[in-house]
Amino acid sequence: MHMGSSDQLKVTERFTRVSPTRLHYSFTFEDPRTWAKPWGGEYEFTLSPGLYEYACHEGNYGLPDILAGARAEEAQAKLKKANSGG
Numbered sequence: 001m002h003m004g005s006s007d008q009l010k011v012t013e014r015f016t017r018v019s020p021t022r023l024h025y026s027f028t029f030e031d032p033r034t035w036a037k038p039w040g041g042e043y044e045f046t047l048s049p050g051l052y053e054y055a056c057h058e059g060n061y062g063l064p065d066i067l068a069g070a071r072a073e074e075a076q077a078k079l080k081k082a083n084s085g086g
Helices: 054-083
Strands: 010-019 022-030 039-046
Touching: none
Parallel strands: none
Antiparallel strands: 010 022, 022 039
């Protein structure tokens, strides 16, 4: 079961190449016991350098800031250690 669905859940996913650099993805959820009508969504992927699975890559936009913060904390700890004579 998914998102409160019943055992009658049917999920349909479609991937369609719409150009050499674009891929159209659509999905539909159908479950007459849970929802009054089918529902779904769509997304268009564009070519990027390298191949990434969307669910793994989607949150990586903040990675440069996360790493910069970690480097700043390391530098601060190093400075604190140097100032304490350790």
